[in-house]
Amino acid sequence: MRTLFSGEAHVAYGQIYVSSEAEGYDLGDHFAGQRAGLCGGAVPGHLFLLTGTHTGPVPLTVELGETEPPLDADAWEDIVEVSFRPVSGETVLAEWGGDAHPLDLAETSYRVRYQCRGLDEAHDTTRVAGDPVRDEYLLRFWPSPPAADRVVKETSHAAAYWHAFAREQPPGPTPEERADAERRAREQAERAELRRERDAWGGRLPSDRLRAVRKKLRRFQGHPKGGLVALDAALVHAIDAAGADDQRALAHWAAHRACAEAGIGGIDWVARALAELDRGEPYSGPLDDPRRLRDAVFADARVPRSPDGAPGLPQAAAFAALVDAAAGDPLEAALNALLAVVVAHDADCAPLLAEVRRTFPATAVAPKERSDDRP
Template sequence: MRTVFDGDVDVAYMSMYVDARDDWARSLGNAVGGQENGICGAAEPGHLHLMTGMHTGHIRLTIEIHDTAPALDDHWEDIVEASFTPETATVCLNQWGGGTPCEFALAATTYRVRYCATGMDAGNDMNVVLDGEPHVDSYLLQFWPAPERPDRVLKQTSRQAAYWHGHARSQPPPPTPEERAEAARRAAEEERERRLEAARQYEIRAWGGREPSDRLRNVRGNVHGLRLLDVHLAHALDAADPAVRRRIARWAVRRAFEAAGLAQISWIAPALDALDAGDRLPEPFDDLRRAFDRVLGDPGVPRSTVVISALAPREISRQAVALPALTAAAEPDALHAAVDAVYAAASSFGADGGAFLAEVRRAFPELGDVPDPPDPPVPTMPPEMLRGGFTG
């Protein structure tokens, strides 16, 4: 036998604790649920909740480790036993509200715990013991290796112990490990569903109060750029017939190129004709980078600028902003083509992008009654379009 602690412990709310849990964040729940005794709560794995008679103040406690079951000492007024399996190698005696009077080691096995008390009623009658006053109630906690079995009351004398035993017997047993696992699974599933629903509601708000179709949600390109400019038009393009989308894409390119002075350039006009005919774009428009180099390097191409960001206003080449509309309109997927061509074209109009988007509605009644965009911002071009040489 070895004594690992023999001294005073500060208690509050008639409680002190022994803890050897590997998860200190785990909820303790009801430590006496399903037990016969109510003064040594052992229903939670790796934890003991020890009741005292004294409400607030210091009590006397001795902790002993035995190799086998020690003999009963009948001078104790109340004696109970329970099983305890530490989850960690270090066991802590903790006070209510903080403080650890002692720590000791236990081997990784199951123990029988005997909790003995004397003076519980006197401690409860005293209620509070101030610093410097002698302790009123005393306790003994003994550990020894033994197979797990139900707790039991070996001796009951005090009114306090009788009260807490009655309370324990009225409490339901704690959940089994299987029930805990199922509860954790359900909680995780509920949290997953909550997050999914929160994401869905966020998406609905982002898409103007409507949930986007999978087709619109997954279309490549600048769909979110168009969503920010004109979310209602994005929905309308999604609902439109593919042939209408293709016509809108080609029309948007023409409008952007005409406004930027590109449609009248002799070597650019054939690319617009090829787009209208559904043919492959001629060189250099079969490669966007080479097309940029040609457009920006030709002194015969007009030079003008637009502001493309309301947050950080910056003038950029209008011709460079309009150019991606051409390659976008040639995309095999009609929705991708329409979304990117309209976005690029609207961007090429800069602060007049809202007027262009209104023009789309008028030019294509097939889209139906599309609500006006809610104060569309000045377009912001994606980073890949902000290459050197674009600024005016």
Template sequence: MRTLFSGEVNVAYGQLYVCSDDVHSLEASFAGQRAGLCGGTVRGHLFLLTGTHTGSVPITVELHGTEPPLDADVWEDVVEVSFRPVSDKTGLVEWDGGWYALPVSEAPYRVRYHCRGMDEAGGAARDAGEPVVDEYLLRLWPSPPAPDRVVKETSRTAAYWHEFARELPPGPTPEEQAEAERLAGEEEERTALRQERDEWGGRLPSDRLREVQGTLRRFQGCPRLVDLDAALVHAIDAAGPKEQRALARWAAHRACRTAGLSEIDWVARGLAELDRGEPYSQPLDDPRRLRDAAFSDPRIPRTHDGTPGLPQVAAFAALFDAAAPDPLKAALDALLAATVTHGTDWPHLFTEVRRTFPATAATPKAEGSDSQ
């Protein structure tokens, strides 16, 4: 036997729970049971009732290897239900969200809930440190599912809750619950697909786009490339690695020219190295050196406060992005950087992309578009 928890917990409205997900309603937890006090109808969830309405009650939770002795003589009310955790993070949960870990596995258990002093507590409030009125013991042991049962009934409180449970309409059968969960899962998947399709301009992205989407560059305050022209993004994806690499280099050249950097010797050298597929030389080989060069070279256009402006920052980003190992990421990031350098003239830039790279001029047909 292992004691998983022993101490005082806070209750409100006479409620305490054992679960690994959201707390479920009183009615759902007891629907279809003959026993009150411990609701086990909802899979992975136990709804425990106490005599104390608000405040602190002592409870012990034990895990046994086999069915333990009944000990009915020392407890006034005892009920049993079946329970199967749905996660390895099951806990004893207070009404206000307090949580105490219960290390149990995702296996079927029998639960025996022992209560005493419920009538004496009488729905009153009790603070920690005050004399104990009602107390509780929860025992679990491995066991296949079986109907709930009232093992011992003494108090008026228990009789009330037993009657309450028996008057509830039956809940869904396990098969009905499983079907409802399956349908809910399918609807959740459809909703996720709809959201993803909306995010990508009305069509689902390819696996390659999904791979790179979390690593694509963003510029603060600037829209994503897919928000500006989703059809172009999908066409670039479909164009293939060779076209993507060529587009990345083209975009870096356009960004540097638009930002007024192309004639600076070390930038021009970097563009030539990019075209040859060679590693960058100084200062483009190191972000720190590039930053120092960008701030110290008086030939770089600057804002009123003396720092390189957004077009210049974006152009340097395009240089780095165009050399990225992944050709699709290189093309999308470098083109976005070039877009930033063009400001509101970005539609003209996209027109040039389609004219320069005919493979991007037509939007590829979406696979399974009629069925999504």
């Protein structure tokens, strides 16, 4: 036998657990359908161990063998066996509301023997470190196919009580019923997530391309809340459905319009950048480096300022539109540059978005809803 844990484990309410999944511990569920108390194994991936001591440290040894170990019944007052299979690669001995001690158990089927002595002597007591030991426990694992739980030896009144408790618990769901319930719960959660996503995208699910660029879509704090999707979700979906040429053209249009709205289009190095954008060339300085661009913006007195002396929001949005319009992904470029010009416009954006639809007819009509848009 190989020792996985040996020492004093802290118990509370006379409970300690073996767990391979992070979820709550319900006493009745763990003993559902069992004949044996003391060690509940009815919940997959969990063992619910009962002790005589109510609160405090108890001596506990956990062992793993390759085959069934000798019973050693004379040394222990109460012995039960259950089956156990971890449901993840990490199994721990979990103290009630406290520490967790790793147990080196593979994801395979085990037989578990829980051996106890001193249950009656320690019943409902509190122990602190250094107090005399009243109860002790040994938990042994070995590979074995699933089998019914059993009471191997019963001596104490406490064990008799918990065996009677276990036999009062109605049978739990079968593995097939549990799997079906988990499947239905998973499907329900997936449908709810799709509904939330659909609502967030204006009443229809985004395409895979929109999902792919979602994390790259720019946000201007408070301008507007929810971004371009909140302003005109139908237009976002229409831009997504348009071809790459239309998307790239829209990005360039938005950069020009944003610079004009912000009053920076006539600055020589901004005009040069717009021309480079239209020709599909890399930006020359200072647009070729974010730090150089920032220095140029603050150094050039021709850039309109807000009362505090810094460039205003329309100007910041216009420079963002210049950067965004050159993005490698045309959809990302179009959506980010368009949001930037909305912010630079700094007024009712409905006429501006209507102008987009007139200028780029491919964006005038939202694509038809797909069947998978209805979760």
